[in-house]
Amino acid sequence: MSFISLGLSPALLRAVSAKAYLVPTPVQVAAIPAALQGRDVLGSAQTGSGKTAAFALPLLQQLENTASESPRRARALILVPTRELCAQVGEEIRALAAHLARPVKVSIVFGGVSINPQMMRLRGGADVVVATPGRLLDLVDHNALVLSHVTTLVLDEADRLFDLGFAEELGRILNLLPAQRQNLFFSATFPPAVQALAQTLLRDPVRVEVLPEPQSQPDIVQRAIAVDAGRRTQLLRHLIAQNHWRRVLVFVATKHAAETVADKLRKARINAEPFHGELSQGKRTQVLADFKASRLKVVIATDVAARGLDIAQLPVVVNYDLPRSSVDYIHRIGRTGRAGESGVAVSFVSVGTQAHFRLIAKRQGLDLQLEQIEGFEPTEVAVAAGAGPDPATGGIKGKRPSKKDKLRAAAARGQTPM
Ligand code: AMP
Numbered sequence: 041m042s043f044i045s046l047g048l049s050p051a052l053l054r055a056v057s058a059k060a061y062l063v064p065t066p067v068q069v070a071a072i073p074a075a076l077q078g079r080d081v082l083g084s085a086q087t088g089s090g091k092t093a094a095f096a097l098p099l100l101q102q103l104e105n106t107a108s109e110s111p112r113r114a115r116a117l118i119l120v121p122t123r124e125l126c127a128q129v130g131e132e133i134r135a136l137a138a139h140l141a142r143p144v145k146v147s148i149v150f151g152g153v154s155i156n157p158q159m160m161r162l163r164g165g166a167d168v169v170v171a172t173p174g175r176l177l178d179l180v181d182h183n184a185l186v187l188s189h190v191t192t193l194v195l196d197e198a199d200r201l202f203d204l205g206f207a208e209e210l211g212r213i214l215n216l217l218p219a220q221r222q223n224l225f226f227s228a229t230f231p232p233a234v235q236a237l238a239q240t241l242l243r244d245p246v247r248v249e250v251l252p253e254p255q256s257q258p259d260i261v262q263r264a265i266a267v268d269a270g271r272r273t274q275l276l277r278h279l280i281a282q283n284h285w286r287r288v289l290v291f292v293a294t295k296h297a298a299e300t301v302a303d304k305l306r307k308a309r310i311n312a313e314p315f316h317g318e319l320s321q322g323k324r325t326q327v328l329a330d331f332k333a334s335r336l337k338v339v340i341a342t343d344v345a346a347r348g349l350d351i352a353q354l355p356v357v358v359n360y361d362l363p364r365s366s367v368d369y370i371h372r373i374g375r376t377g378r379a380g381e382s383g384v385a386v387s388f389v390s391v392g393t394q395a396h397f398r399l400i401a402k403r404q405g406l407d408l409q410l411e412q413i414e415g416f417e418p419t420e421v422a423v424a425a426g427a428g429p430d431p432a433t434g435g436i437k438g439k440r441p442s443k444k445d446k447l448r449a450a451a452a453r454g455q456t457p458m
Contacts, residue, residue: 046072049101051139056097059135065090066250072098074246075224082238083226083248088374094248095194095224096133102192102222103167104140112145112165113189119173119213121200122344123150123321124328129196130170137168144168151175152321159184173201173209180216187216198227198234207233214241229367260373260383264397264408268420269390272360273304275416279386280310280338285356287331290340291372293361298340301360305338312338343368359387362396366403391420 043056043064064072067085075081075098085091099116106115118133120126130148137144147166149158151174158175162184169176169185179185195201201210223242227234238245267275280288292298298314305312313327313336330336343363357376363369376383389397389410401408412418 041069046097047076048072048097049104051104051141052097052101052136054139055136056093058138061090061093065094067091067248068094068097070248070250071095071224071246074248075099075222076101078102078222080223080242080245081225081248082242082245083224083250084228084230085226085248085250089250091196091226092129092132093136095196095226096129096136099168099192099194099224100133100137100140100144103144104142107142112167114147114166114169114185114187115189116168116192116194117176117187117190117213117217118168118170118194118196119176119201119210120170120196121172121204121206123152123172124324125197126150126170126172127325133168133170146170149175149179151178155179155182173206173213177209177212187213188218190217190221192222192224193217194224194226195237196226198225198237199229199231202231202233210237228371260376260385262373262385262387262406262408264387264389264401264410265416266394266410266412266418267388267390267416268418269392271416272388272390273301275388275413276301276358276360277305277308277310278413278416279358283356286337287334287354288338288356288358289331289354289376290338290358290360291363292340292342295342297361298342302338302340305340310338311336312340315339315341315344317342317344343372355383357383357385359385362387362389362393362400366400369400369404391418 041064043053043061046064046069048056067083067089071081071083071091071094075095081095083091083094085094095118103115118129120129126148127150130146134146137146144167145165146168147158147162148170149162150172155175155178158179159182162179166185171179176185180187195210201207223245225238225242225245230238265275276290279285290301292301295314295316295318298316302312302314313330315324315327319327327336327339331339340360354376357373359369359372363372373383373385376385387397394410400406
């Protein structure tokens, strides 16, 4: 299958080849022809599947075929859950629009930065608006933008829009849009809120469900390492040095942990920065730019960074703290091994998080052996109140070892199948 056979215009084919996209990805093969026919699309696709181009190319082709007004009225609206995804999607659309005969103006608007420059840039209008919901409504309230001419609405990472509490804003935005429009709707998962929205929003949609085939799955080696919780930073330093890792994205559970681990690494002369929701937008942008330009070796992030970020050549992701859910696990490890590159995803598992890891592994159908690294063999065992662990069994002294105790003891010897 080639891009030409999907029915794309010469200007868009030029842009695709300038981006060095040789063949369309499965989600592009399935979604582009349907969207070009004006059909609604309900897409479920893995992170890194190429879904941005899957909705951006047809949307741009429709703009190309219709004259732009003056002043420009937004004709395509793309709603995304995070600032980073907003910038990333907007940049991809700009690149794909680069060769169109009539220039397409793409406005990228998100919260956390001053609204005034965004209002200035919207003077004279915009053809395509990529936005986070809250800031979009602020701009509408300031009369900087009207949505009454939108002919295509894209919801990108719809599940995440709900996770982040945008339901009310979404409702308001939908009321501002013309009823007659095309809807392109992408989500990694379909919880009830997303299903309900899809049912009310979409008209006879073409369902695009790209199941990952073995050969199209990102090439990610997954590892799980048993380590005492208190020795994780040391182990991280050891792995970075031993494996000569040049660029590592480390996930932790809290902003505080992001700050502390980054601090400890810096004290060990490893160039590291935290990345979380409480940093200013300027700082977040700078950390990402430094990371992408290899001025930073390690970024310690909360789940703010788990979705949508596209950092080319990110070889290693480390789960310093395990993610809360197996879906988050997939999003985190999806940061590496993107667009055909290989990657390594390492999870640190302490005695306290073993059960949780087993659950994630089971949900993902992973069959991972819990490894031990020489010099970092775990010594901790689960302790019940008032009783000490029995070093021989890993169980509690004075009790017969339970099935769990036996599993723990086996894990400590590095034999637990995960
Ligand atoms: P996305 O799922 O839209 O975030 O895309 C993931 C990555 O795949 C991005 O780096 C895109 O630039 C890249 N990409 C998208 N489509 C293609 C394609 N047809 N061939 C190669 N890379 C692609």
